[in-house]
Amino acid sequence: MKRADDFQERRKHIANLSDEELYNRFWELTEQVVEPLLDLGRKNTTPSVERAVLLRMGVSSLDTQKIVEGCMDRGLMGHGTGHVVYKLSKEKNISIREASELLAKGECWDEVTAMFKGGK
Numbered sequence: 001m002k003r004a005d006d007f008q009e010r011r012k013h014i015a016n017l018s019d020e021e022l023y024n025r026f027w028e029l030t031e032q033v034v035e036p037l038l039d040l041g042r043k044n045t046t047p048s049v050e051r052a053v054l055l056r057m058g059v060s061s062l063d064t065q066k067i068v069e070g071c072m073d074r075g076l077m078g079h080g081t082g083h084v085v086y087k088l089s090k091e092k093n094i095s096i097r098e099a100s101e102l103l104a105k106g107e108c109w110d111e112v113t114a115m116f117k118g119g120k
Contacts, residue, residue, distance in 0.1 A: 042078040050081040057082050057096050063104035070103055074113050088112050 014022065050071070051064040059067065064081075071081045088108055089099035102108045 041080065045077060045080065047072065047077075050077065053080065053082040054085065054100065057085065057100075059085065059097070059100040060104070063100050066104040066106075067100060070106075070109055074109060076113065076116055079116050084112055084116070087115055091115065 014025065017025065047068045050068045054064040054067060055061060067081055067085065068077075071077050071079075071084055076084050085096055085100050085103065088094075088103065088111070089096050091111070092099065092102075092108075094102075099108075103112070
């Protein structure tokens with residue numbers, strides 16, 4: 001079965017957009033798709049899920065519980081523990097492993113909390 005070529009018809013609503021407008025439209029649509037998934041994750045995560053995420057990021061199994069508890073104590077679970085570790089690693093320009101070790105030792109929590117409370 002041959003598919004009818006209807007590309008020109010389907011693209012009419014975007015045909016006159018510039019590259020920049022197409023780029024912006026792409027990210028608007030992407031946000032519409034991703035936002036419900038993020039919202040679902042924020043509302044339905046569990047410590048077990050968050051530990052599993054950290055393990056898949058290469059965080060030591062001994063450190064995952066400490067990081068999850070630290071996030072729970074500071075109201076950061078809705079951001080995702082993996083996201084917390086990732087943001088710290090980017091902010092300090094260190095590896096995920098190094099960032100997770102700092103958090104597991106009880107270090108950098110004020111910095112991380114400020115990052116997320118500041119809307120970053």
